[in-house]
Amino acid sequence: MASHGVPRSATREQRSVEARQKELREIEQYQSLVTEIRQGVEKKDLSPELLDKTSALLKKNPEYYTIWNVRRLIFANEFDNLVNQVQNQHLEEDKKQSQVLDIINHDLYFLFPLLLEYPKCYWIWNHRLWLLNQGSFYLTPGGARALWDDELTLVSKMLTRDSRNFHGWGYRRTVIEKLESDELNGQSLSRAEYNYTTKMIGQNLSNFSAWHTRSRLILKILNEENADAVERKQMLDEELKLIHKALFDPYDQSLWFYHQNLMSNFDPDTCQKAMAPGLSQAEKVAYVQEEREFVEDLIEDAADSKWVYQALMDCVLIEGKLTGGLSAEMNKNVQTWLEKLKELDPLRSGRWADVQHTILRRTV
Amino acid sequence: MSLVSGPGRGGTHNQDALPDQLKLAVDQHVRYIRNLDTRKDELQYWLTEHLRLNGVYWGLTALHLLGHPEGLPRDATIKFVLDCHNIDGGFGAAPGHDSHMLYTVSAVQILATVDALPELESSKYGGKAKVADFIANLQDRESGTFAGDEWGEQDTRFLYCAFNALSILNMMDRIDVDKAVAYVKACENFDGSYGRIPGAESHSGQVFTCVGALAIARRLDLVSQDRLAAWLSERQLPNGGLNGRPEKLEDVCYSWWVLTGLSIIGKLHWIDKSKLSNFILRCQDTEHGGMSDRPGNMVDVFHTCFGVAGLSLLGYPGLRKVNPMYCMPDDVVQKLPYWHK
Ligand SMILES: [Zn+2]
Numbered sequence: 001m002a003s004h005g006v007p008r009s010a011t012r013e014q015r016s017v018e019a020r021q022k023e024l025r026e027i028e029q030y031q032s033l034v035t036e037i038r039q040g041v042e043k044k045d046l047s048p049e050l051l052d053k054t055s056a057l058l059k060k061n062p063e064y065y066t067i068w069n070v071r072r073l074i075f076a077n078e079f080d081n082l083v084n085q086v087q088n089q090h091l092e093e094d095k096k097q098s099q100v101l102d103i104i105n106h107d108l109y110f111l112f113p114l115l116l117e118y119p120k121c122y123w124i125w126n127h128r129l130w131l132l133n134q135g136s137f138y139l140t141p142g143g144a145r146a147l148w149d150d151e152l153t154l155v156s157k158m159l160t161r162d163s164r165n166f167h168g169w170g171y172r173r174t175v176i177e178k179l180e181s182d183e184l185n186g187q188s189l190s191r192a193e194y195n196y197t198t199k200m201i202g203q204n205l206s207n208f209s210a211w212h213t214r215s216r217l218i219l220k221i222l223n224e225e226n227a228d229a230v231e232r233k234q235m236l237d238e239e240l241k242l243i244h245k246a247l248f249d250p251y252d253q254s255l256w257f258y259h260q261n262l263m264s265n266f267d268p269d270t271c272q273k274a275m276a277p278g279l280s281q282a283e284k285v286a287y288v289q290e291e292r293e294f295v296e297d298l299i300e301d302a303a304d305s306k307w308v309y310q311a312l313m314d315c316v317l318i319e320g321k322l323t324g325g326l327s328a329e330m331n332k333n334v335q336t337w338l339e340k341l342k343e344l345d346p347l348r349s350g351r352w353a354d355v356q357h358t359i360l361r362r363t364v
Numbered sequence: 365m366s367l368v369s370g371p372g373r374g375g376t377h378n379q380d381a382l383p384d385q386l387k388l389a390v391d392q393h394v395r396y397i398r399n400l401d402t403r404k405d406e407l408q409y410w411l412t413e414h415l416r417l418n419g420v421y422w423g424l425t426a427l428h429l430l431g432h433p434e435g436l437p438r439d440a441t442i443k444f445v446l447d448c449h450n451i452d453g454g455f456g457a458a459p460g461h462d463s464h465m466l467y468t469v470s471a472v473q474i475l476a477t478v479d480a481l482p483e484l485e486s487s488k489y490g491g492k493a494k495v496a497d498f499i500a501n502l503q504d505r506e507s508g509t510f511a512g513d514e515w516g517e518q519d520t521r522f523l524y525c526a527f528n529a530l531s532i533l534n535m536m537d538r539i540d541v542d543k544a545v546a547y548v549k550a551c552e553n554f555d556g557s558y559g560r561i562p563g564a565e566s567h568s569g570q571v572f573t574c575v576g577a578l579a580i581a582r583r584l585d586l587v588s589q590d591r592l593a594a595w596l597s598e599r600q601l602p603n604g605g606l607n608g609r610p611e612k613l614e615d616v617c618y619s620w621w622v623l624t625g626l627s628i629i630g631k632l633h634w635i636d637k638s639k640l641s642n643f644i645l646r647c648q649d650t651e652h653g654g655m656s657d658r659p660g661n662m663v664d665v666f667h668t669c670f671g672v673a674g675l676s677l678l679g680y681p682g683l684r685k686v687n688p689m690y691c692m693p694d695d696v697v698q699k700l701p702y703w704h705k
Contacts, residue, residue, distance in 0.1 A: 026407050038460060064414050066462040072515060126517045164611070170564050208610040212565045215554050253598060254610050261554040348597050350633035 033057050041070055046077045055110060062114050062121050072130060075103060079138060100138045104131050104147065112154075119158065125171055136183055145184045151175050163200060169209045190221045198242075205246050208254040215261055218275050229278035236265060236276045244294060250302040259311060263291065267318045281322060288319045306344040309337040313355075334359060367412035367419045368403055369664040372396070372649030374656030386645040388680060389653060393668060394432045396653025397423045400665060416458040417448050421470040422669035428477060428693050429672050429684050442480050445471050449487045453498035454513075464513045465502060468495065469525035476532050477696055492533045499526050500538035508543030509561070519560045520551055524573035527580040528690060531702045545583050548574045556591030568599060568608045568618050571625040579628050579689045593631035596622050604639030605658060615657045616647050620670035623677055624688040632677075641678050644671045 015023070033053060040050040054071045057064060082099055085091035108131060114124050132151060135144040155172045158165060176193060180186040194217045200210040218239070222232055239262055246255050264270040266284040271277050279287070292315040298308050313334055320326040326334065338359075341352045400423060403409050412419070420441065427435035447459040448471060454463025455471040472495065475481050485491035502511045502522065510522040523544055530536050550562040551574055557566030558574035571592070578584055599606040599622045605614025606622045619640060626632045647655045647667065654663030655671035669691075676686040685694040697703065 020405070023407050024405060027405070027410055030407065030410055061411050061414075063412075065464065066414070066456065066460075069462050069513075069515065122517075126515070129517075130515060166565065166567065166609075170560060173563055206611055209565050212553065212555075216563050257555055257595070257610065264554065347600050347602070347636045347639065348634055350635070351594070351597055351631075354634070 030057075030060060033060075037067065037070060041073070046074045050074060059114070062118050062124055065123050068123050068127050071107075071127070075107070075131075075134070078103060079134065083138075097139055097143060101135070101143060101147075104135050107131055108147075115158075119162070119165060120167060122167070125167055129171075129174065132178070136178070141183065141185050145179070145186075148175060148178050148184065152179065159200070163204055163207055164209050166209070169213060173213070188220075188224050190217050190224055193217055194221060201242075201246070205249060206252045206254045208257070211254055211258045215258070222275055229276070232276040232278065233283075236262065239275075240291075247298065250298045250305045250308055253307065256307040256311065260314065263288075263314055263318065266291075266322070268321050285319065285322050288315050288322065291315050292319070304344060306341055309340045309344070313337050313341075317359075331359075367415045367665060368400075368406055368408040369656075369662035372652030372654045372656075372663045374647035374649055374654075374661055374663055374667075375659030386642055387650075388645065388672075388675060388682075389648055389650040390430050390432075390682070392650060392653035393648070393655075393672070394427060394430055394435050394653070396663070397427055397665060397668065398435050414457045414461065417445070417455060417467040417470045417474075418457070419665055420444065421474050422665045424474055424477060425692060426665070426669040426672045429676050429686055431682065431684055433478075438478050438480070441474065441478060442483050445474050446483065446487050449489045451489050453490060453494035453496075455495075462513065463498065465499065465510065465522045465525045466512060468498060469529045471495075472529040472532050473690070473692055476700070477692055479696075481533070492535070496530060496533055496535040496538050499529055502526065503539050503544070505540065505543075508540060508545075508547040510544070520548060520558065520570055520573050520577070521560070523548065524577045527577045531580050532690075532700055534701045536702065541581055545578065545581050545586070548577055549586050552588065555595045556588040556593075557595045566595065566609060568596065568606070568621040568625070571596065572621040575625045575628050576689045584629065587629060589629045589631070593626060593629060593634050596625050597631070597634040600635045600640065604636065604641075604643035606635070606640065613658065614643065616644055616655055616667045616674065617657065617670045619644065620674045620677075620691075623674055624691075627677055627688040637678050641675060641680060644674050647671055 033056060037050065037053050037057060040047070040053070051071065051074050054067050054074070057067050058071070061067075079100060082091065082096045086093055086096050108128065111124055111128055114121075115128075118124060128151075132144075132147055135147045139147075152172070152175050155168055155175055158168045159172065162168065176189050178184060178186075180189055194214065197210045197214040197217065200207055201214070204210075218235060221227075222235060225231070227235070243255060243259050243262060246252075247259070249255065265274040265276050265279065266288050268284075271279070271284070292312060295308055295311045295315065298305075302308055316326065316330050316334055320330065335356075338352055338356050342349050345352070400419075420436075424436055424441065427433060445455070448455045448457070448461070448467065450456055450463045452463050454465070455467045456462050456464065457467045461467075472481075475483060481492065484495065499510075502513070503509070503526065504511065504518065507518075509518050509520065510526045511518050512522045526539065527536070527541075527544070530538060547562075548558070551558045551560070551564070551570070553559060553566045555566050557568070558570040559565055559567065560570055564570075575584075575587060575592070578586055598610070599608070599618070601607060601614045603614060605616070606619040607614050608618040608621070622635075623632070623640070626634060644655070646659045647657070647663075648671070649656075649663050652663070653668075654665070655668045656663045657667050672683065673686045673691055676683040677688055686692070687694040687697040690697050
């Protein structure tokens, strides 16, 4: 929205007479530009002059979606004309291709500074994707692929500047999907992307975007490579090793969410959709006990991290599901941890009361 | 309806108030919203024209929840909505702007709120059947999801908008609901929350749209309720406000997206409601009116709407009850024929 994180500036009552007049002049200029573009579209005058006017307006206001639509109408018309010229044998196919490529490149170049200035503006990202998709349609697979390759470089740069940019990560997934597609003679990039998340996590452990992307990629890799039970278990072991290393910061919720994700391998209610669904009952119990010991060790240095108690409780509850119930001792432990959670995490005391209630009901 | 931010600033006039002294400045907010359209001498008024119809919806909804439905003149509101209607059956952000799902849903919501849906039939571009056609044509029949307009960007936001508008028009039979529902399910992540498209990271805005869509389709059985509620409740920060995803700052609008998800699955008590209430109240400018995203920033009508809606959902006294699926007055939703089937 227009005003996320906008600090206070001079209000209109405080504007000087000159400032007010200047603003009124700006409004007039802006409005006449809007009118000229609208008239151009009504007259179906999809000329280079009209394109220049849309450029001028979008630089002032990249959120004006109707103007992006006008821009696309102009380009679509130019592409149509080129195709017609080829059909009428007034133009060679390779000349058409190079002209299409020029148009696309020129506009990608126009968008670049806008993207840097307004990285959260949906319409700019949309327009870029539209242009690139035109490339896929009108160019040879090789020519189109080069455009998408450059786009991957661009989005990597953006994610280096802001490693949690939501649009950036989403856009990256779209670009990768295109580079993998048959229309561009692509093949799977899952392993490369998995390594990319390792790199991003290495730079900043609390990058939840990277952990999320990783969780999706792992399932994709295992399916693409037809991984058997042993390979799946290997992947799980590697992920556990990584998260254990990361959890030297036991206060970071991104890490604990990922840990919970791995724990879903052992929970009979969720394991079917997890990365290693073929674990035996005995293996699951062994894993859960190992995790519990790992978390217990963390308590010494992080007795005030609520996540530790929550993880311990999860371990024990899953173990209870696997072995047919909680021992009296474990039950007592769970109650102690729940009390600890209520104390450390008062904002969510309603949740902990619900959990307590459910366990009591189950035990009775 | 201007979407210019300011002139007020959230928290300016109640910074030192103790929690039990914080009160909703109803009259000031009403005045603030009523005066928004008198700001045409500001460049920002024109630079935000692409949001105008959304702005009318935000202002109108806030006024209705504040108990001042007369705050915006009914006839002029209806006329403005119909002036945004286009030949393709959809609505643009303002007269002369292209049709888009985001404005089409606002148009339908506004007309329903002022009890004027039959007025659609008087539009020169056709009645509600034409509007429903515009929406239904944006469904991708293969995947089940929706695009925002003819240019094709897909997002579960648009799927939600389609469900919202078509259920208000009682024309859900125009689309493949089952396919759309399966698509929403595919957007669920390991944390129980949802993304824009399958594979995308969880975001509380998408919880509002995905859980809202499932609720409208009466398919809440598909939600991993405990897992989702756990993730949503972790959005609350020690200052009482809620954020959109892990490690981000609190914000009044995210507070609404998270709150609706919790409310729809019956887990509102998994966060500290009075702390959230106080956070929202601290975002108001009690003198000039309006609310901001967080204390200290400029107010705007968007955050004013979602702040008031959040307080209503939290049961703040004196407010008209809001419906969490639609962000509209609950009695308006209860009267819709779709909910009497
Ligand atoms: Zn916000």
